[in-house]
Amino acid sequence: MNDRNNTIAGWVLFAGIVALGSSIVSSEVFNTHRPETMGYPIEGVEVEGATAEAAKPIEFYLASADPTKGEQVFKKCTACHNADKGGANALGPNLWGVLGEPVGKGAHGFAFSEALSGKGGNWDWNSLSDWLSNPKKFAPGTKMTFAGLGNPEDRANVIAFLNAHSDAPKPLPAAPAEATAAADDKGADGKDVAAGNEAAPAGNEAAPAKPADK
Template sequence: MDDRFNTIAGWVLFAGIIALGSSIVASELFHPEKPEKGGYPIAGVEEEGGGGAAAEQPIEFYLAKADPAKGQQIFNKCAACHNADKGGANQLGPNLWGVLGEPIGQGKGFAFSPALSSKGGNWDWDNLSQWLSSPKAFAPGTKMTFAGLSNPEDRASVMAFLNSHSDAPKPLPAAPAQAAAKPAEDAKAAEGNAAAPAAPAPEAKKPAA
């Protein structure tokens, strides 16, 4: 009985030694590398403090330097649904001659969707910019299928083009004071740095007599 117990105990001890030895060898051969940062990455989320896109300025900032010729090129893509000719016929969308300043979703003999005809207000610079940015966000339920222009410079150029197609074009708004003042502040700071006197050179030591 004692011999049998000793035999079993010996095999158990031997198996334990083999397992321990295998673990040591494996740890020497394979070194798990720890990630530089803990956690799991989430797609589409920027790291805290990371640089993002510059904040969009008010549309007046872009209108101050809008290019009607560029706006016409962009508007040509809409020619299947709209025209901006004086006396032009409605197409899939309304004629856009003189649209700046007109009531939103009214007149011109066009069947506007209730989402737009009930919007209220006029097509001023801000409303038209929001509409061109995302028609569905501006008037949920609109029949307009156009996805929108996300680039504010493109919107400003299209608006400048549409404004020029009118019996009484509106004056383009001035750039916001804060945006216009920044270059002047930078220039003033640069001028101040240039005018600052240079630090005097250290006085040379006199040779010993």
């Protein structure tokens, strides 16, 4: 009887050791750490806390914008748009000469939604940047499903590309002095340069250029 009890006790002890070992191994394999930023990034949605980038006006990025890079971004829009002179409307309007045109009332014969056609004003640097950043916020009720371009450099490059596709391209604006000065005061890590100095005192509808407004 004692041998039987000892055997049972031995198996129970062995099972406990196996369970404990499995728990330790699994905790090491599946160990996770709390990320610095909670949640998942979504294209076109501004990340909370990215105030430094968001605070810079689109002119800051347009000053060094590259139409060639903008063309690469615009390729994502060519299923619905083209920016060719005399090009036909597709699911979205032709975008030749879009800068300076009335918002939602271009001269290409495209049937815009009421949400955009009733917006008023003309397409300029800021309105195009706001539209490309978040179409539904710019014109609530628009039928455009494109989420927007959250990266201001992408927006500036696309705007520079569209600006070049015109009979009268406009000179790209210079970076605002205050934005340039603020950028110069930041180090490579985005922190104030003076922070580590003890002696210092305490971006017509377009898809990424404007996806279609049916």
